[in-house]
Amino acid sequence: MSHIVSPDLVKDRIERLPLLSATASALLQLLQREQYSQAEVVRLVETDAALTTCILKVVNAPSFGLGQQVHSVARAVSFLGDKLVTAIALGNCAHQVYNHALGGYEGSAGQLWEHSLATAIAAREFARLMTPPVPLGLAFTAGIVHDIGKSVLSEFLEGRSQSLLETLDAQEIEDFALAEAQALGTDHARLGALLARRWQLPEPLVQAIAYHHTPSRAAPPWQGLCCAVHLGDALAMCLGLDTGCDALQYGLDDLTCATPDLSPAVMDVLVFTVHHEFQKTRTMFFG
Ligand SMILES: [Fe+2]
Ligand SMILES: [Fe+2]
Incomplete structure (x- = not known):
């Protein structure tokens, strides 16, 4: 058979x-360029409410160990780094694939x-x-x-x-x-x-x-x-x-x-x- x-x-x-969400897709495009700025990453994340919420949740979690509240996307991105932000965008948006x-x-x-x-x-x-x-x-x-x-x-x-x-x-x-x-x-x-x-x-x-x-x-x-x-x-x-x-x-x-x-x-x-x-x-x- x-x-x-x-x-x-x-x-x-x-x-x-x-x-894939438009934001995750745009982040992937951005990261493969030779040069890009963190401000561009921040601008992309800020346009996506679900991703913004998720990133703030990760960075404010006790396990992240900051000991201070972070309210802005720019600060959250600087703590997490561009790659991790993209990983969160993928894992978050495509959870049906990953989880x-x-x-x-x-x-x-x-x-x-x-x-x-x-x-x-x-x-x-x-x-x-x-x-x-x-x-x-x-x-x-x-x-x-x-x-x-x-x-x-x-x-x-x-x-x-x-x-x-x-x-x-x-x-x-x-x-x-x-x-x-x-x-x-x-x-x-x-x-x-x-x-x-x-x-x-x-x-x-x-x-x-x-x-x-x-x-x-x-x-x-x-x-x-x-x-x-x-x-x-x-x-x-x-x-x-x-x-x-x-x-x-x-x-x-x-x-x-x-x-x-x-x-x-x-x-x-x-x-x-x-x-x-x-x-x-x-x-x-x-x-
Ligand atoms: Fe593998
Ligand atoms: Fe494989």
């Missing part, structure tokens, strides 16, 4: 997901959000090591959005994940994304890129989503970015911040292994930084 998912069904599911349980991956609610945040922080750290340089803000945002395809594919994986894992165990196939493609006719990276195009995300983000498991196949200008996300994704999974049954079921792309200097000393510092940053940010959100 064929389990191949019909492209029409996929299209239907993608169209049913909410569109529902990924049943097909045997993941719980919120797990995709935590994995995405850890990948974003790690991708930013790997981006610092890339030659030619990869913009840090872009690497962070790409990390946040890299697995959005799972929110669509999860439904089609329901009840099938164990048989996919068995094909991996039997070494018939070496990568969970390949197992998805073999069983369903598509994988979460491909679906994510479709969703990203519907959301009109900037091209580098579409590339990072499409090729986060296979950076050597990305268009040359975006290979460094895709490598940073690829490594960030792997590190997030090594730290136990995964999305469920596909944890550590992906290979490392040869191009990625060859790119940055990943000596044990460099990795030690990197793991510590990512773990520390992640805990700090999670506490900010959830107390």
Whole structure:
């Protein structure tokens, strides 16, 4: 019996997901520019009442530890930083994507959000090591959005994940994304890129989503970015911040292994930084 998912069904599911808010979209566009000012970020946030409320709530939460009330968006943005504001905009506006349980991956609610945040922080750290340089803000945002395809594919994986894992165990196939493609006719990276195009995300983000498991196949200008996300994704999974049954079921792309200097000393510092940053940010959100 064929389990191949019909492209029409996929299209239907993608169209049913909410569109990214105009503010989140504009923030993503802004952050991928070489130069922008914090005033531009503030102006965008101020036009969005829901986002303004959310940001003020985060910055005034006891877990943020400011010990003073913040009432202005400008001050809130300066405390949080542009990247975190964008992460909040995405997590807030697209909560249907990030916060529902990924049943097909045997993941719980919120797990995709935590994995995405850890990948974003790690991708930013790997981006610092890339030659030619990869913009840090872009690497962070790409990390946040890299697995959005799972929110669509999860439904089609329901009840099938164990048989996919068995094909991996039997070494018939070496990568969970390949197992998805073999069983369903598509994988979460491909679906994510479709969703990203519907959301009109900037091209580098579409590339990072499409090729986060296979950076050597990305268009040359975006290979460094895709490598940073690829490594960030792997590190997030090594730290136990995964999305469920596909944890550590992906290979490392040869191009990625060859790119940055990943000596044990460099990795030690990197793991510590990512773990520390992640805990700090999670506490900010959830107390
Ligand atoms: Fe992935
Ligand atoms: Fe991932």
